[in-house]
Structure formats: structure tokens, C-alpha cells
Amino acid sequence: MDFHLTDKQCDLRDEFRGYFDTLMTPELVAELVGTPGEGGGPLYQAAMKKMGDDGYIALSWPEKFGGRGLSALEQYMFIEEVMRAGFPFPFLTTESVGPMLRDHASDRVRQEIVPGIVAGTCNVAIGYSEPEAGTDLASLKTRAVRDGDEWVINGQKMWTSLCHMADYVWLAARTDPDAPKHRGISMFILPTNAEGFSLSPVHTLGGVRTNATYYEDVRLPADALVGELNKGWKLITSQLNRERLALVNVGFFSQKYNVLVDWAQSTYLIDGRKIIDQPWVRTHFARIRSSLEALRLICYKLAWQMDSNELNMADASAAKVYGTELFVEIYRLAGEIIGQHSVLKRDSDDTNIGATIENLYRTASIITFGGGANEVQRDIIAAAGLWMPIGSRMS
Amino acid sequence: MKFSLTESQAEIQQLANKILQEQVTEERLRNLDKQVSGERFDRDLWQQLASAGLLGVAIDESHGGMGFDYFSLSLLLEEVGRSVAAVPVVTSLAGAAMLLTEYASAELQQQWLPDVVNGQSILTVAFSEAMSTNDVTPHTVTATNNGSDYSLNGVKHYVPYAQHAAGIIVSAKISDDENVLVMIDPSQAGVTLDKLDTTTAEPQSKLTLANVMISSSQVLAVGEKANQAIQYGVNCLLTAYCNVQLGASEAALRMTAKYTSERKQFNTAIASFQAVAQRAADGYIDVECLRLCTQQAACLLSNKASDLESQRVINDAVTMAKIWAGDTGHRISYTAQHLHGGTGVDREYPLWRFCLLLRQMEFSMGSSQQHLTNLGDRIAEYSVSMA
Numbered sequence A: 001m002d003f004h005l006t007d008k009q010c011d012l013r014d015e016f017r018g019y020f021d022t023l024m025t026p027e028l029v030a031e032l033v034g035t036p037g038e039g040g041g042p043l044y045q046a047a048m049k050k051m052g053d054d055g056y057i058a059l060s061w062p063e064k065f066g067g068r069g070l071s072a073l074e075q076y077m078f079i080e081e082v083m084r085a086g087f088p089f090p091f092l093t094t095e096s097v098g099p100m101l102r103d104h105a106s107d108r109v110r111q112e113i114v115p116g117i118v119a120g121t122c123n124v125a126i127g128y129s130e131p132e133a134g135t136d137l138a139s140l141k142t143r144a145v146r147d148g149d150e151w152v153i154n155g156q157k158m159w160t161s162l163c164h165m166a167d168y169v170w171l172a173a174r175t176d177p178d179a180p181k182h183r184g185i186s187m188f189i190l191p192t193n194a195e196g197f198s199l200s201p202v203h204t205l206g207g208v209r210t211n212a213t214y215y216e217d218v219r220l221p222a223d224a225l226v227g228e229l230n231k232g233w234k235l236i237t238s239q240l241n242r243e244r245l246a247l248v249n250v251g252f253f254s255q256k257y258n259v260l261v262d263w264a265q266s267t268y269l270i271d272g273r274k275i276i277d278q279p280w281v282r283t284h285f286a287r288i289r290s291s292l293e294a295l296r297l298i299c300y301k302l303a304w305q306m307d308s309n310e311l312n313m314a315d316a317s318a319a320k321v322y323g324t325e326l327f328v329e330i331y332r333l334a335g336e337i338i339g340q341h342s343v344l345k346r347d348s349d350d351t352n353i354g355a356t357i358e359n360l361y362r363t364a365s366i367i368t369f370g371g372g373a374n375e376v377q378r379d380i381i382a383a384a385g386l387w388m389p390i391g392s393r394m395s
Numbered sequence B: 001m002k003f004s005l006t007e008s009q010a011e012i013q014q015l016a017n018k019i020l021q022e023q024v025t026e027e028r029l030r031n032l033d034k035q036v037s038g039e040r041f042d043r044d045l046w047q048q049l050a051s052a053g054l055l056g057v058a059i060d061e062s063h064g065g066m067g068f069d070y071f072s073l074s075l076l077l078e079e080v081g082r083s084v085a086a087v088p089v090v091t092s093l094a095g096a097a098m099l100l101t102e103y104a105s106a107e108l109q110q111q112w113l114p115d116v117v118n119g120q121s122i123l124t125v126a127f128s129e130a131m132s133t134n135d136v137t138p139h140t141v142t143a144t145n146n147g148s149d150y151s152l153n154g155v156k157h158y159v160p161y162a163q164h165a166a167g168i169i170v171s172a173k174i175s176d177d178e179n180v181l182v183m184i185d186p187s188q189a190g191v192t193l194d195k196l197d198t199t200t201a202e203p204q205s206k207l208t209l210a211n212v213m214i215s216s217s218q219v220l221a222v223g224e225k226a227n228q229a230i231q232y233g234v235n236c237l238l239t240a241y242c243n244v245q246l247g248a249s250e251a252a253l254r255m256t257a258k259y260t261s262e263r264k265q266f267n268t269a270i271a272s273f274q275a276v277a278q279r280a281a282d283g284y285i286d287v288e289c290l291r292l293c294t295q296q297a298a299c300l301l302s303n304k305a306s307d308l309e310s311q312r313v314i315n316d317a318v319t320m321a322k323i324w325a326g327d328t329g330h331r332i333s334y335t336a337q338h339l340h341g342g343t344g345v346d347r348e349y350p351l352w353r354f355c356l357l358l359r360q361m362e363f364s365m366g367s368s369q370q371h372l373t374n375l376g377d378r379i380a381e382y383s384v385s386m387a
Ligand SMILES: Cc1cc2nc3c(=O)[nH]c(=O)nc-3n(C[C@H](O)[C@H](O)[C@H](O)COP(=O)(O)OP(=O)(O)OC[C@H]3O[C@@H](n4cnc5c(N)ncnc54)[C@H](O)[C@@H]3O)c2cc1C
Pocket: A125, A126, A127, A128, A129, A133, A134, A135, A136, A158, A159, A160, A161, A162, A204, A208, A210, A366, A368, A369, A370, A371, A372, A373, A374, A375, A376, A393
């Protein structure tokens, strides 16, 4: 048992931190405030391209694919730094969709898309969810029917985030309506300029724009199918644990904690005391800090498990539930420390300490039902971690 | 970062688990409950652990021990929690023996440690004082200097196993900025032990000291060294409570998972009700948080580092672990009782002992709220930043 980072890992962290210190110019930060959580502005695009040029996008990929072959733990540390810096890095594309295309797409598709992902110039939206298929994703209805050398896609997707600036949709569609629901799904790559594709915006509580996407007789070449026919579910779930880990990365709040403590230590109340002189504020901070410590260790353990091929399903779900619910709780505690300023969208004194929490609070709930609803995660914990019979809920 | 045990650690864990799971049967525990004195102390088991060499896990080979570190000892502590065995591992091994190992003179070590290893002597530690908010600084127990000797006065509370101990390590205040740590013999003149009835029936005493004479050979540490030793001892004890809590929490949770998987109502296993499964899953998460924070504290305690920054990292890690120990213990206990229904509170069924142990560990040397307060004060002072 060892709770220290190796010297090499410390160097890596310094390198990443230094990199993002330079990347995050005040202008880029200002642009990102206007596009919370998703990026997409010109400076963001330029930053992505720069990261591509500097070889910073596919770090976890093997060297022969333009990566640096980072271990899961090193990759986790990278995302920690990305989040610490507040850069909306498209890690679903680089960690999940990209590797699937790299490993399973036809030669044509691979050559067309993968270099662009690694270069930071190609955006791929994820088309899993539908109006009727959320947590029970495998019940999705969008159809792909073979017609000669082509696939014909019909249906509707919901919550297709970033699609309005994406070049492709990574699409799950039903290819065998008669098979059991998990065994009739295949994966496709669909260009957003294809005829018959359209979208309309969906605006969310958190200020993040997402989309409803529509597919009307969209025709795709035969080799737009990725992986084997009817084996799409396996692809969808193959990266789930990595995704869950990225979702609850402690880097998301670690620097914000430091900033908030600093603020509370140096800001005065009207009665002359400092914010942090209030006993309950100290206890709030202690709660936040000790909870974050547990999250930090949970994440590192999971990354370590991935590297040593000992991944425990219950632990991955435990991390997801714990982390997502902790964030909601922390935004409440942090909001209380800040007071009514935490419901201001912009502070007149420019500290932005309240606005940060105002925004985070509005986005926090997404991850408790997204990425696998927490009830389902708890079911997985009960079944895989405590061997409890959970009946037929999971099928 | 590495989350696996070394080969020797795994062996210690397996050995401890095997002995404790085999020996600490329900029948044995019931017999202990019937002891006339009303105290739970399993002397035979203590001797068995000694014969297996386990009492010397973290004691140097020159005293007959195995010579491993605190972390290896923590594996034994966890197994004791898992089995609710009635033995003084926390106070004698994690407390007194670690303090002797790290701070005492060669003579004191030679005097006590071989007998700790072979099970002849139990030692204990008296840090806590009534109405104190912090066990690191002695307040009411004073040491008056007479040349090279001291005379001790005052009252210590909640001293585990004091009535069975051959030696008690006591912290005392010399002046506002000077403390001393001494080893007393409970049969010394001026020492009175008053038995306390604890919720688990673990033996504990109130220790009254009236002009107890301490010769220089009984002194472990004085001045700055005493302050360091007291902090180290407190850290070792707190982490030990966390380790026991970890084993006990996990056992109570697994017992609950098993019971609810077998118990049927409405023609179905009650575990198949989602509300039941989800509450147990929350318990799993709590135990995992406690496990990782505790293991981190135990690991840090094994690496000696005395600079201020490292010392803070250790103190904070221990405090956070104890916060988790209090919270997890409380929640697991009530989850387990609730999901068991009436069976959980029936003394014919083993759960109740775990619930009492969880409660006692929760409150030993500071509740969660008290440790949150301590951590909050340190955040105000030096931020306890996230890396
Ligand atoms: C901002 C945003 C961005 C998104 N981006 C994308 C994207 O890019 N691509 C994409 O494909 N999807 C995306 N999603 C969709 C997201 O994955 C879904 O919201 C999620 O899968 C939950 O589905 P649902 O919203 O239909 O909720 P439902 O499935 O209807 O669930 C609602 C609630 O029902 C309860 N529930 C459901 N199942 C169970 C069960 N088995 N046991 C107990 N309780 C249960 C839970 O409380 C759950 O929270 C996004 C969503 C949002 C809000």
C-alpha cells in the first residue's frame, strides 16, 4: 500500500499543470464563462487545435496512434488537471468514441475521422439517448435498415450534446428489432451534413445547450457501421468505467476548494471577523475537505485497479454515486459559506466566487441521473459488491 | 499509488483473520458475556494471538517481535473489529507499544516490550481527561518537578484495560508549555482505579493520581519530545479506532446483506426490494470511504517524517479518517439494525455486539463533530489545501 505519487507522476502533474496555466489565457477564460461547460467558441477551437499540435489530446492512446500511452492513473491525473484548469475538454470523444473508432471502424472511416480527433479539429457528438430511452438505454428505437450498399437511418435522438458544432454523430441504432433488446443494437458514424439529418436546440437549467436530433431516411455507406453488426451494446459499455471515473474526477472541485478557503481567510464580515472565523463555516469546510479526501482516494484506487486489471464493478459504481452526490452537497455547503452571493450570476466586485457556485449548482444534478442513474449504480453495488439478489430490475 | 498488500502483509492479514474467525465463535462471546465481573476480556484469545506471534507484529525483532510497521499492525486491528474479539489490541499494541518503540529509552523498551510480545503484560495509555475537547494536551493532570523526579496529580478518564495493565503511559502537564510522558505502575502508591461500565463492557477505568512519584527511569519523553510523542500516540490510537471500526462496519454490513438475501417477506427476499438494496449500497460506499481514509492514515503513520509539513499531512489524514469512522459507524449500525428488523436487536443473533462496538469506537477520543471542529480550525490556520 502506498499513498504517494511517484516522482515520475509528480513530474507529469507539474507538466500538465504548467501546460494548462499557459493555455488558459484570460481571454479564453472569459469566452468559456459565456459557454459554460461546453466550449465551442473560436478561442476554444484554437485551444483544441493547439493541444492537438502539442500532442495533448490522445495522451492515453498508444504511441503508434499519436498518443503517449499514459496509464489509467496518469490519464486520470491529466483529467484532474484539465478540470482544475476549467477547460471543457471533450474527454468522451477522446477517451471513449475515439478509441472505439480507432479499434473498430472501417479503414475509410478511421482514416477520415481519427486523425482529426487527435488533432483537435474533429468533433463527435454522442447519440445514445432518445425521448423514450434514457436510463433503459437498450430500449432505444432509432432504426438502421440495410438497403443494398447503404444503411438507412430513421428516428429521433434526445440530448445530443455539442451536436450543433459537431462533424459527426456517434449513433446507436437498432438493427435487429426481433432480437433481445441488448443484442439488436449497432453503432454507426453519421456525418452531421448528411441529408435527412436535422436538429433543434434544447436549453438546460445549467445554461448548457444540448439538442434534439432527427434522422429522416439518412443514407450512410455500408462501412459507416462500426464494429460488428448487432454487437453495439458491448461497444457502448466497454468504456463505461473510464467514463464514470472521469465524471467524478476530484480535480473538478479541488482548486475551487483552495480558492474558496483563501477567500474565506481573507474576506471580512461586517462585524470585523473574517468569514472563516465563524465556527460553522469551519465545520462546513472540514466536511467538504474530508469528503473530498475520500473522493480523491476512491478515484485513485479505481484508476489503479484499471491499470492492474483488477477493476471491481461495485467500486466503479460506488465512485459514481459518491462523487456525483458529493458535488451536489458541496455546492450547497459552499453556497452557505458564501451566502446570498451564491445566487448571483455575476458579482459586482468581480471575485466571481458566488457566480461559480451559482453556475455549478445548476449543472450538478445532470450527473446523478446521467452516466447511469444512481439508483442503477446502487443496484450494481448491491449485486456485485454485496451479492444481494436484486430481482429483475437490471434487465 | 498502490492499493495492494505486500506478501508479508497479506500473510499477517490471513493469519489474523483465520485465528479470529475460527476462535471468536458466538459461543465464546456468550461465555464472555456471562463473566462475573461483567467485563469483556478474552485472556485465552490474547495468549493465542501471542503464540501466533501477532502481538509483536510491529515490535522490533530484538524484543521478540516481527519488526513490521504500523500498517501491518493495522491489519490485525481491522480483523479484531471484524470479529468483535475482546482483546486490548488498540491500547496495548497500537497505543503503548508503538509509543515505547518510537520514544522510549532502550531500558524501558527492554523492560516492557518482550512481555507485550509474549502476552505476559498488557499496557495501556491514559491521555483522555473529562470535559476535555482535545486529547493531545494534558490539562488537569499535572507533573511537579522535584529534581529529576516528578510527582503526578489529577484524574484521567476512560483508560482502557487499566485494571489489567502492568503499566500505564500517562501524559501530564509540567507547565503551560511543557508536558511529560511517563510510564506508571498501577500498583504504585497514590494510584486509584475506579471501574467504568462501558457500553461494550470493555474494561475501562477512571485513573486518579495523588502524589504519584515518578523516577527518571519512568520518563518516556519530556518537553518538545513529549509533545511529539503525545501527538504520535494520539494519531496511533485514533487510527487504531478507525481500523477496528472498519472491520466492524464491514462485518455488520455483510451480515445485513446476507440476512436480507435470505429473509423473505411478501414471498420474496427482502434484499430484492430496491429501497433495501439502495440503503445497503450506501453502506458499501461509506465503508469504502472509511477504508481508504483509514489505510491512508495507517500508511502515513508508518513513514517517519518529522518536518512540519509532513506532520500536518499525517495529523490531517488521521483526523479525516476518524471523522469517517464516526459517521460510517453510526450509519452502518442503524442501517444494519433497521434492515434486520427485530432479529437485529435479538441478543441471540450476533449483530448487537457490532452495533455497540461501532458506537463505542465512534465516541472514543472524539466524535466526528469534534474532529470536524479540529479540522476546521486547521483549515482556518493553514488551509489543508488540495494538491
Ligand atoms: C445536459 C445533458 C446532456 C446530455 N448529453 C447527452 C449526450 O451527449 N448524449 C446522450 O446520448 N445523452 C445525453 N444526455 C442524456 C442522459 O444520458 C440521460 O438524461 C440519462 O441517461 C437519463 O435518462 P432520462 O433523462 O431519460 O431519465 P429517466 O431514464 O427517465 O430517469 C429518470 C429517473 O428515474 C429513475 N429511474 C430510472 N431507472 C431506474 C431504475 N432502474 N431504478 C430506480 N430508479 C430509476 C431515476 O431516479 C432517474 O434519475 C444528456 C442529458 C443532459 C441533461
